[in-house]
Amino acid sequence: MTNAHVRRVALIGCGIMGAPIGGHIMDAGFDLTVHNRTRSKAEGLLARGAHWADSPAEAAADADVVLTMVGYPSEVEDVYLATDGLIRAAKRGAWLIDLTTSSPQLARDIHDAAEVEDKHAFDCPVTGGEQGAIDGTLTLIAGVSEAEAAPVLPVLESFSSKIFYFDQPGGGQTAKLCNQVSLASCMLGYADALALAEQSGIDQEKVLEVMASGTGGSGASRTLAPRSLAGDYKPGFMVEHLRKDIALALRRSEDLDITLPGAETAFTLFDMLCQIGGARMGTQALTLLYQDEATCAAAGLDWSLLDRDEYADDGEDGCGCGHDHGDGHECCGHHDHGHECCGGHHHDHDGDHECCGGHGHHDHDGGCRCHHEDR
Known part of the structure; x- marks a missing residue:
């Protein structure tokens, strides 16, 4: 042709x-x-x-x-x-x-x-x-x-x-998953940096300028961090879809018998954001996990959703994320989210529990679907 x-x-x-x-x-x-x-x-x-x-x-x-x-x-x-x-x-x-x-x-x-x-x-x-x-x-x-x-x-x-x-065949998908793994870690990096700046009482926008002038910046901190600071959570790319991409990368890492600690941490936090009502927000809403409950509630998030019984009836998969919750595994670990999820939460990673690498993937989907995209 x-x-x-x-x-x-x-x-x-x-x-x-x-x-x-x-x-x-x-x-x-x-x-x-x-x-x-x-x-x-x-x-x-x-x-x-x-x-x-x-x-x-x-x-x-x-x-x-x-x-x-x-x-x-x-x-x-x-x-x-x-x-x-x-x-x-x-x-x-x-x-x-x-x-x-x-x-x-x-x-x-x-x-x-x-x-x-x-x-x-x-x-x-x-x-x-x-x-x-x-x-x-x-x-x-x-x-x-x-x-x-x-x-x-x-x-x-x-x-x-x-x-x-x-x-x-499949090479494009593999390369895209590599990109998504890097993106997710870059987003965690700028979210951590902004939280540290805020709690230290210094200007967050100036911190972003410092990052941009050196090696601490990234495409994510350049394009998404300003939206996080402005409280603009409109989706250019939805949280649930980045979570799906990270899950696919973790599935691939399991096939290869390698560990991706950054991707595992990113999955935990984006999965948590999905569970409390942020699935269809833009990925820059990650920074809400570092805010107090009142700020999260104003943005439409509900921390009480994490207090549901693990096996409560919520569609086919309990929490709706598609994970295999057997053997006592909880989707996001055990944490105390009394005030700030990432500023003051305490994950229970004791024993042999793996935060993300041990979740149950299913078929081609990586086992992580809360919602289908409304095409």
Whole structure:
């Protein structure tokens, strides 16, 4: 298939990231068909002339390129590998590109299944957040070689400013998980720094300037820390999705028999934030865990949710996070959150308890889902 033959594009998932991506694809002159679980989120694209499909299969039927941007690996698996999924529904020769951050093994499974059907699939998770999607400057992390991706570059370049190629199925997902592990630790770093500055009575904004002028700063402290200080917790990237990404990285670390202490700590705190009502906040809401209960309550968090009985009825998995709570494991450990969760809490990490490395992952999802993204 030459570039000239890529005319029709299907997009599955029109949420925070998907909708602006679709807009850039249309701006580049491609004919776009969209499907979203919640149609209202696609209305902006439909108003611009995109076509609506009632299912992913219908969207993909005549598409040269199919892009997916959904929430969790389980959704990716359903969209691609179900009996009426994209592997079966797409036409021969079509390109199937998953932009979701998902499981490397699932990406390999999808690639292999597509090749059997004379179709081409590769993983291509993105980084850059909502603003990058709006600006069309996302970084793409592709599990394919540059030469292999050449036929679909006009589509990919329409919403990105940089593409990294990792030359093998699942390579893009693995590289994205590496990025997420680093991001999470950087966020913990600036949250710790701001808490230390606040409790010491010095100017937090000046501390950020100091960090930026030396080696203590990061992309997270540059772009997200100011939003934390301003009390702006609007999601550019939701807490529950970063938690999912860290869980996938921890699952991979278990497969490799290595330990990621920073990722384990990050998982504990982001999981805690999900449990007290922050799942759909922006990741910069992490700093709320360092504040008193009144400040947290004003932001919509409820510490009492951590006082529920471990086995209380709350969906299929008790706390709703999908962990295996057997053998006395508690999702976030035992802590005293009387005043400040990270300023004064006391985790019980005695004995053989592992804060995150010992949680039970399930299948491709890493076992960490409180909510599905409302695509």
